[in-house]
Amino acid sequence: MKFKLDGVSGSARACTITTAHSTIQTPVFMPVGTVGSIKSLDMSDMIDLLETKIILANTYHMYLRPGDKSVKELGGLHKFSTYPNSFLTDSGGFQAFSLSDISKADSGGIEFRSHIDGSKHYFTPSKVIDIQRNLGSDIMMVLDDLVALPATQERIALSIERTTAWAKESLEYHNATKSADSTQNLFAIIQGGTDKLWRTRSAKQLCALEFDGFAIGGLSVGESSEDMYETVEHTIEHMPDNKPRYLMGVGTPEDLIENIERGVDMFDCVMPTRNARNGTLFTSRGRVSIKSARYKLDESAVDEECECYTCKRYSRAYLNHLFRAKEISYARLASLHNLHYYLNLMKCAREAILADKFSEFKKDFYAKRSS
Amino acid sequence: MKFKLDGVSGSARACTITTAHSTIQTPVFMPVGTVGSIKSLDMSDMIDLLETKIILANTYHMYLRPGDKSVKELGGLHKFSTYPNSFLTDSGGFQAFSLSDISKADSGGIEFRSHIDGSKHYFTPSKVIDIQRNLGSDIMMVLDDLVALPATQERIALSIERTTAWAKESLEYHNATKSADSTQNLFAIIQGGTDKLWRTRSAKQLCALEFDGFAIGGLSVGESSEDMYETVEHTIEHMPDNKPRYLMGVGTPEDLIENIERGVDMFDCVMPTRNARNGTLFTSRGRVSIKSARYKLDESAVDEECECYTCKRYSRAYLNHLFRAKEISYARLASLHNLHYYLNLMKCAREAILADKFSEFKKDFYAKRSS
Numbered sequence: 227m228k229f230k231l232d233g234v235s236g237s238a239r240a241c242t243i244t245t246a247h248s249t250i251q252t253p254v255f256m257p258v259g260t261v262g263s264i265k266s267l268d269m270s271d272m273i274d275l276l277e278t279k280i281i282l283a284n285t286y287h288m289y290l291r292p293g294d295k296s297v298k299e300l301g302g303l304h305k306f307s308t309y310p311n312s313f314l315t316d317s318g319g320f321q322a323f324s325l326s327d328i329s330k331a332d333s334g335g336i337e338f339r340s341h342i343d344g345s346k347h348y349f350t351p352s353k354v355i356d357i358q359r360n361l362g363s364d365i366m367m368v369l370d371d372l373v374a375l376p377a378t379q380e381r382i383a384l385s386i387e388r389t390t391a392w393a394k395e396s397l398e399y400h401n402a403t404k405s406a407d408s409t410q411n412l413f414a415i416i417q418g419g420t421d422k423l424w425r426t427r428s429a430k431q432l433c434a435l436e437f438d439g440f441a442i443g444g445l446s447v448g449e450s451s452e453d454m455y456e457t458v459e460h461t462i463e464h465m466p467d468n469k470p471r472y473l474m475g476v477g478t479p480e481d482l483i484e485n486i487e488r489g490v491d492m493f494d495c496v497m498p499t500r501n502a503r504n505g506t507l508f509t510s511r512g513r514v515s516i517k518s519a520r521y522k523l524d525e526s527a528v529d530e531e532c533e534c535y536t537c538k539r540y541s542r543a544y545l546n547h548l549f550r551a552k553e554i555s556y557a558r559l560a561s562l563h564n565l566h567y568y569l570n571l572m573k574c575a576r577e578a579i580l581a582d583k584f585s586e587f588k589k590d591f592y593a594k595r596s597s
Numbered sequence: 598m599k600f601k602l603d604g605v606s607g608s609a610r611a612c613t614i615t616t617a618h619s620t621i622q623t624p625v626f627m628p629v630g631t632v633g634s635i636k637s638l639d640m641s642d643m644i645d646l647l648e649t650k651i652i653l654a655n656t657y658h659m660y661l662r663p664g665d666k667s668v669k670e671l672g673g674l675h676k677f678s679t680y681p682n683s684f685l686t687d688s689g690g691f692q693a694f695s696l697s698d699i700s701k702a703d704s705g706g707i708e709f710r711s712h713i714d715g716s717k718h719y720f721t722p723s724k725v726i727d728i729q730r731n732l733g734s735d736i737m738m739v740l741d742d743l744v745a746l747p748a749t750q751e752r753i754a755l756s757i758e759r760t761t762a763w764a765k766e767s768l769e770y771h772n773a774t775k776s777a778d779s780t781q782n783l784f785a786i787i788q789g790g791t792d793k794l795w796r797t798r799s800a801k802q803l804c805a806l807e808f809d810g811f812a813i814g815g816l817s818v819g820e821s822s823e824d825m826y827e828t829v830e831h832t833i834e835h836m837p838d839n840k841p842r843y844l845m846g847v848g849t850p851e852d853l854i855e856n857i858e859r860g861v862d863m864f865d866c867v868m869p870t871r872n873a874r875n876g877t878l879f880t881s882r883g884r885v886s887i888k889s890a891r892y893k894l895d896e897s898a899v900d901e902e903c904e905c906y907t908c909k910r911y912s913r914a915y916l917n918h919l920f921r922a923k924e925i926s927y928a929r930l931a932s933l934h935n936l937h938y939y940l941n942l943m944k945c946a947r948e949a950i951l952a953d954k955f956s957e958f959k960k961d962f963y964a965k966r967s968s
Contacts, residue, residue, distance in 0.1 A: 261922040265926070266925040292893060300894060300914050306912075308910055525671060539640070541671070541677075547662070547677075551634070555636070555637055558926070
């Protein structure tokens with residue numbers, strides 16, 4: 227992986243990340259393709275309509291179904307799904323923790339039951355590397371030890387200790403066993419809740435290691451926006467300038483803008499696609515609840531300024547109708563719009579950074595919404 | 598509406614029908630867009646990927662939601678849905694009959710309750726013309742009196758009598774009230790179950806009237822294929838050569854081939870889209886149940902001979918995975934394939950008719966499936 231800093235505007239950065247499969251310009255939002263498919267869309271949409279350069283797939287889901295060995299047999303995630311650009315895969319730890327009825331971590335890894343059939347599984351640092359190797363993703367994430375907040379100081383201390391130990395184990399395992407022509411990269415995940423001391427410790431321990439990039443994990447789990455922004459700002463102080471910074475599972479358009487301002491390069495979140503399905507559409511003037519009766523006879527586009535597939539074709543009235551009639555096609559049209567909104571926001575943020583006008587950009591962003 | 602007979606092969610016909618919105622080459626299969634949207638697809642798919650020239654929308658559904666008056670206010674079905682080619686709308690009688698808990702016909706029309714909110718409604722011959730006028734479809738269907746089979750001879754006699762009376766009333770109302778620049782056409786519907794005498798009577802009564810085309814209704818309701826084919830063959834003897842012949846609600850690929858051979862020009866059916874969603878894909882070699890475990894590692898396309906969007910991109914293995922993971926995108930990819938199969942079958946049938954080789958075409962069609 228190549229990393230190049232193209233420009234800064236305050237703490238905001240515009241970078242170029244080059245993997246074996248694509249060239250990614252940051253700030254970048256990575257659409258979430260949980261099972262190797264972006265919900266409601268197909269991979270040609272991701273290329274032809276949305277021009278994405280990187281998407282995320284969930285290791286937990288692919289491991290359980292169709293199985294990472296099947297994906298490997300079918301040529302890996304890229305060939306299986308036909309998506310030619312980069313894949314980032316998470317470690318599976320978060321899903322093992324959140325989707326399983328029973329999950330528990332010990333010093334060796336995380337035991338959990340499949341949400342599909344209840345079968346028992348055990349994720350270890352080396353096992354999730356093996357799985358992600360079978361998937362063939364461009365960026366792999368290490369297994370980390372999550373804690374539900376609030377937690378005792380002892381539990382948080384243990385989480386930080388384990389997260390570092392597992393990260394070291396992952397890196398050693400990857401370096402010792404990777405093939406000579408491997409193009410896969412490995413990111414570590416900084417933990418520590420919203421506590422500055424723990425975040426400092428986790429960041430220092432992990433950033434001393436030779437990872438290809440670093441993520442901030444354990445946020446967007448119910449803390450206030452202020453706490454999130456402060457934690458990111460603080461954590462980034464301990465992260466290197468010459469490697470990608472990825473804020474996991476974030477967030478709203480406002481969250482993206484605030485965290486770009488603080489120096490984050492990469493984001494992922496289910497929000498644009500999930501909200502689309504639930505009837506919430508993002509626009510330059512704020513959110514539109516498309517199911518509202520006020521749009522029943524509204525012939526305008528969701529966002530008159532938007533250039534997406536949906537806005538160029540369909541009216542609010544038609545989308546309102548499709549939503550109310552529970553038409554499957556609504557989900558695709560709405561998801562295309564919301565993802566276009568997110569991706570375009572990132573593109574405009576990058577342009578503003580390169581022109582060293584990020585603070586003006588941010589001001590305009592908020593001014594439009596309150597107008 | 599202009600009608601031109603381009604060629605025949607035995608009793609099979611290739612025609613060109615020209616409406617105000619498109620030129621339709623027959624035999625034609627009309628995808629069903631119940632609520633003004635083809636399930637799982639959007640209207641650009643119908644043009645860009647499937648090149649359809651005519652689709653069907655259900656009057657009953659559009660009347661209840663969003664309401665025909667709303668559709669009129671939004672510029673009619675074409676503008677509302679953005680579909681620029683022809684629309685055929687049914688009369689709504691069949692849905693009033695089949696979707697409502699309580700529905701009863703009297704001499705004036707059909708009383709029913711909405712399947713959405715239970716509200717009471719009454720369809721009369723003139724009312725369904727008014728609704729279809731608000732929708733702005735290119736081809737409107739008259740209200741007919743359906744009977745559930747088996748039925749007594751008295752009930753069938755009453756159905757034939759009412760169907761003719763309502764057809765006359767519809768035609769008179771349409772002619773007396775249509776605007777000078779109306780481009781809408783009106784088709785009558787021949788009833789009579791699978792009884793030759795009743796079919797003869799219904800066909801003779803209706804075909805004596807100046808409708809723009811004639812449909813065969815009341816089939817594909819559980820009768821055997823043989824009964825269907827015999828009834829169509831018999832009924833067509835009493836239908837004019839110089840007007841379109843439309844077999845409503847039919848059917849399987851085999852049904853299409855058999856009825857084209859007997860002289861049918863137009864078809865509609867939910868089968869390609871509904872079966873797609875349920876996991877059944879049509880191919881030149883027969884049906885594929887894509888959810889079957891045998892396709893889990895199958896890297897070939899659904900149909901190696903198929904040129905559709907889905908077959909050009911995705912493997913059976915990936916579609917199998919999307920189906921099992923209940924991904925919404927599966928429904929679109931499968932529907933695109935099945936509709937492409939149906940539309941391509943019609944295109945090939947037309948070519949065979951124009952070359953006067955329909956019987957060879959039919960032989961090949963069956964030979965491939967049993968190979």
